[in-house]
Amino acid sequence: MKNSIIFIIVLSFFGCKQPSSSNTVLQKQVDSLQIAVNNAYKPGLGEFMSEIQVHHAKLWFAGKEENWDLANFEIGEIQEALNDIPKYCSDRPEVKSIGMISAPIYNITNAIKEKDEKKFVNDFTVLTATCNDCHKETNHGFNLIKIPDVPPVTNQVFKPQ
Ligand code: HEC
Known part of the structure; x- marks a missing residue:
């Protein structure tokens, strides 16, 4: 540019x-x-991660409610942020490890397409474990991600209407 x-x-x-x-x-x-x-303003890696964190949590509730349109949207938002990271955060050596998340994203995207709730739960667990694998590999293991207990916001409906 x-x-x-x-x-x-x-x-x-x-x-x-x-x-x-x-x-x-x-x-x-x-x-x-x-x-x-x-x-010019460039978002940092932590900002991308905080954004991904919210979509990760929303994705869980969308999938659990079998709201597949919303789940598809949320995984798309995560994918977009992941695509932007190498572009905007090329100064961060940790970005080298980003590829490990591709397969879990691919798998959960398929679970969403297949509207398979069991597969979704399994793939979400793997996805979350991979977030933590990368955090460990990049010395950020203290950012421990888990499956959320409550929705990240109260002003959005997760049940399909
Ligand atoms: C490149 C490997 C990598 C992957 C894959 C990854 N992260 Fe991160 N994450 C990091 C690094 C590095 C940091 C520290 C960023 C910083 O220095 O601000 C981080 C930080 C975070 C933070 C803390 C942000 C803050 O500023 O408070 C959260 C939350 C987070 N990641 C969530 C996730 C989630 C959820 C996933 C999986 C969907 C994920 N991350 C996948 C490398 C990764």
């Missing part, structure tokens, strides 16, 4: 065949753009 913006600016400069005296003007624009990009 950052590189493509700079690339477009450089291209438009050559395209316009501006005199080389405008080099400094262009350089100033590139520099200020670079500063803006560097200062």
